[in-house]
Amino acid sequence: VKNGSQIGQDPPKKGMILCWWLLLASHGCNGRIRGSQPNEETMYRARDFQCRDGTRSIPGARVNDDFCDCPDGSDEPGTSACSISRFLIQPGEEEITGKHGSMAKFYCVNEGYTPRHIDLSMVDDGYCDCC
Template structure:
């Protein structure tokens, strides 16, 4: 029974050690790799970015330069042209020259460039990133305020357009009413003009009849006077 328990404990220790080793190996292999480039290193055979050659994934960060451009050594100083990506959580991520990796100077605010344990680098990203975060928050607040103002302006513009449409509709209705009124006034004017013309003709006829009657009366008076003499 004791042998079985000891065997079980031993198996658990071996398993945990393997997991820790695997996790550590995975951490070391992707050290210095920018998050956006992690998929590039997932295959078992990886190309150098300049296309010069290929290397096995186990050669990634093995402290031996296989690619002239430093593709295989993002987390070590083995390649003269390599680049190390500092994650700097809480601050801005930066890329430093690979020669600065494990050189005894803390270049990344998260201390990830000095992972060999020779130098203890405190993580100062949160404090260092406060100014940047405050600026970003201010920009976000200004943007939100701008969006609110913009929405208000858009709503006001919509209301103004609706009001203009309503006014235009009223003007069109008024135009129709005015056109109808003008038409009625024109017809009324024509009626008045016809009535006036008719009245003028009647008066003119009456005047002519009056004049004719007066002429006839004068003629009769002259004839009467002639016969008397």
């Protein structure tokens, strides 16, 4: 055994592991884009993602990468990376009102139950809020 692999085999590539981690982080267990509503799937699956406020376009691989690329935070529906104050409801969308006023929320699928929205601050906090 050499470097954690058997002789004649290459050790796993760090870049490959990072790619898999990013893919899993952006997609939920059921293959959906984590935190997005079903009617938004097409928008989030595009090769290039257009920020909802129209200010810029980013590579689709940067959606849910835990870094805020869009000024409106729309590229992070499944993380708490962007400030909650940046998630403003767009015209024509259903308003979700919380203690901080109108804002977008994380969409929980809740298989077998009614889907619901939770505060972005509750995402990845160690508690299963979507169970």
